[in-house]
């Protein structure tokens with residue numbers, strides 16, 4: 001086992017026996033086997049653009065398979081066995097079509113070179129055989145034949161493409177598809193098969209991935225706003241009520257709406273967990289009186305928070321951990337999320353809502369949640385809500401009442417060092433705005449930040465997927481202030497990275513040529529010292545320091 005694709009890699013180096021996330025060695029090998037197989041599929045998909053041979057289903061399959069490998073999404077060996085099998089079958093089908101179409105068009109056979117990933121065949125579909133082969137084709141194998149720095153950047157590209165796959169699936173759930181994203185997934189995976197890529201080649205692909213990731217976030221944000229209404233500044237209750245409830249975690253707003261529709265008037269309350277807190281701000285959700293509160297905090301608190309909830313828990317898009325006995329009989333997954341033996345709610349049939357009746361029946365027999373948190377916290381500063389502040393913020397910047405905008409975005413995690421984000425947010429001077437997306441905000445979301453000229457100093461734009469909202473807001477500010485470039489704004493980014501979608505945030509900022517981005521609480525383990533030096537030289541990208549030093553440095557624009 002060799003996995004270092006998230007912030008919690010053991011000792012910030014690599015998980016080599018079992019994952020800190022709970023990923024077992026066999027699942028790690030199966031994921032390596034899946035990536036190997038997807039590269040083979042991508043090889044033909046990327047060759048066939050001019051022949052238009054890639055089907056809609058193959059594009060969607062690629063995105064779903066990539067999403068399944070994002071940290072904390074899917075831990076079930078049988079699911080990976082099925083995905084590997086499907087990848088090979090789809091590859092064989094498109095390979096045959098490609099080879100015959102190529103010959104017809106060119107009058108000669110395709111000579112290649114054809115990489116082994118595009119040729120391998122299995123003898124049998126079995127967990128054991130895929131696991132055994134997977135153990136020989138992982139990260140370490142590529143590192144034997146590639147320059148170390150190129151390999152590091154290519155791994156970063158593969159992880160970012162997993163993040164892009166997850167965004168494409170989120171978009172698909174709400175009826176949006178973008179062929180440019182699918183094409184890039186094929187191109188990027190196929191690109192990593194070459195042994196001749198230079199650092200510059202890979203960096204160009206990474207920048208393109210950042211651009212597409214940002215575009216995918218923007219599409220999702222627009223589609224969600226169109227369907228569920230523009231998020232409105234909202235105070236979310238954090239306490240618990242006296243009826244039984246269902247706790248929903250993850251990002252999928254359609255799942256939440258389906259659940260609310262099926263529980264309205266049933267006597268079952270709905271609570272959000274983790275990044276789902278942002279759902280309270282959407283007008284379409286507000287009309288359901290049984291969407292009562294947010295329960296608990298960020299994803300990593302589930303092992304202590306879920307036992308106290310007492311009712312069923314539905315995990316929609318990611319962040320599942322090994323369930324404890326105290327709640328495993330109340331835990332359900334849906335979408336790409338899966339844990340062995342945790343019941344899975346099937347996808348909705350076309351024109352129908354997802355069927356949550358099983359969960360609702362269980363909720364009716366459950367106790368009300370044990371009180372855990374209390375008070376209120378604000379969210380809902382989406383595109384429209386932030387737009388309403390643009391003129392005021394621009395004026396406050398001009399007259400020096402706002403000296404700096406600090407963006408603290410990203411995903412929370414278990415590292416003790418993450419208390420840095422609480423201390424940093426609370427130590428920032430009163431002439432700063434703090435804008436957030438993702439669940440790192442739980443580290444300081446109940447702090448009283450006050451206001452500057454009626455502008456709340458703490459503005460939560462929503463889920464990590466809503467990162468594009470912040471960029472959009474900054475672009476409006478740039479226009480009003482008449483600045484020639486976005487990075488001339490008094491804004492600093494502090495990205496709390498955890499998994500592959502946060503890598504996309506970082507790449508999006510590099511694509512926009514932002515400098516002085518901080519990545520914490522630790523730097524990605526897959527970057528070599530040379531790559532970190534290159535990113536430092538080119539973008540002044542850096543890790544976090546002490547809170548005191550960082551406040552001083554941030555306020556100086558560094």
Ligand code: SF4
Nearest residue numbers: 003006009015019021
């Ligand atoms: S996803 Fe993260 S925690 Fe899990 S095995 Fe990989 S590096 Fe370790």
